Amino acid sequence: MTLETSTTGILIIIALMALVTLATRWGGVFIMSFVRINPRIESFINTMASSVLIAIIVPMAFSGDAGAIAALVTTAVIMLVSQRALPAIGAGIAAAALIRFLLG
Amino acid sequence: MTTPSYPYHLQPTRVRAEFFRLLPISLFVIAFGAAFGLAATQEGLEPLQALLMSTVVFAGASQFAAVDMWGAEVSLVPMMAVVFAINSRHLLMGASLYPMLRDMSPGRRYALLLLLTDANWAVSAQEYQNGRRNLEVIVGGGLALWLAWVLGTGLGVYFGGLLRDPHSLGLDMVLGCFLLAMALGGRKTPRTLVAWAVAALASLAAWYWLPPNTHVVVGALAGGVIGFFWLEPRRTIDHAEDQAQ
Numbered sequence: 109m110t111l112e113t114s115t116t117g118i119l120i121i122i123a124l125m126a127l128v129t130l131a132t133r134w135g136g137v138f139i140m141s142f143v144r145i146n147p148r149i150e151s152f153i154n155t156m157a158s159s160v161l162i163a164i165i166v167p168m169a170f171s172g173d174a175g176a177i178a179a180l181v182t183t184a185v186i187m188l189v190s191q192r193a194l195p196a197i198g199a200g201i202a203a204a205a206l207i208r209f210l211l212g
Numbered sequence: 213m214t215t216p217s218y219p220y221h222l223q224p225t226r227v228r229a230e231f232f233r234l235l236p237i238s239l240f241v242i243a244f245g246a247a248f249g250l251a252a253t254q255e256g257l258e259p260l261q262a263l264l265m266s267t268v269v270f271a272g273a274s275q276f277a278a279v280d281m282w283g284a285e286v287s288l289v290p291m292m293a294v295v296f297a298i299n300s301r302h303l304l305m306g307a308s309l310y311p312m313l314r315d316m317s318p319g320r321r322y323a324l325l326l327l328l329t330d331a332n333w334a335v336s337a338q339e340y341q342n343g344r345r346n347l348e349v350i351v352g353g354g355l356a357l358w359l360a361w362v363l364g365t366g367l368g369v370y371f372g373g374l375l376r377d378p379h380s381l382g383l384d385m386v387l388g389c390f391l392l393a394m395a396l397g398g399r400k401t402p403r404t405l406v407a408w409a410v411a412a413l414a415s416l417a418a419w420y421w422l423p424p425n426t427h428v429v430v431g432a433l434a435g436g437v438i439g440f441f442w443l444e445p446r447r448t449i450d451h452a453e454d455q456a457q
Contacts, residue, residue: 122264183389
């Protein structure tokens, strides 16, 4: 099914995108409201929660350029040493910019 | 439970504090928004259409993917499938907040979720791992991120030339570095580390061999399976104590 990108068509596309995205924002909580939470389920969702971040970051590192890898490694090291997020993030971004400047 | 009670009340002062706490990261979101606005107008969207999309969709990666598929005609089903796949991580993120959200009335619960996105969720999830219940960051932080996203889009569509190359400044790595810092700031138990290893391997396998954009959900669920079978002896957060504060 195709839609012409006329004004109306674009509005329909944007509305559909909003609805699909809203369904993802609401869907997880909606499903969980039918699940009886026991320690096992709680353990599942807690472990899953911290795994979401890893599942975003690791493929990003593997598919990224040298700058991306430098950024993530720098952030990880500073975060593990200092446990302070803002310096870790700032240094990571600076590392990406530096590596890309040097290699670019 | 015949009369449901909803003990979680958002505290306005904390919502405000979380708004300001996520302002620094929101400045970077403005840069992403500008990059999106520029990309959208280059693909033929009118400025107001790009702004409308950012306002009501508020999910950067999927918006970039959608305008990437733009043309004189758009195939609806593939585009919506891509949008759904990229945003399907929201399903897991929302579910992970449920132990807190069930203490809030359904109306508030679903209203709050309108502002759910990666950065504010990562803060809330990290604090929950560390034993603190913080839904205020979803609202306050989410508002900061949403305003930044819309404002950035506006800058991009009207003054696109301002930020032609966010990549060379490392700005594309802001979210990755932020999420990594949140992950490493959480509680690290042997169980978490095993789950991370499994999640990392599963997400990479999905990245290489499964359809595009499935890796986050696959990796996260694989990590969750570890938690399902390996229970930590720790107690869940004491709700009574939490209500008292």
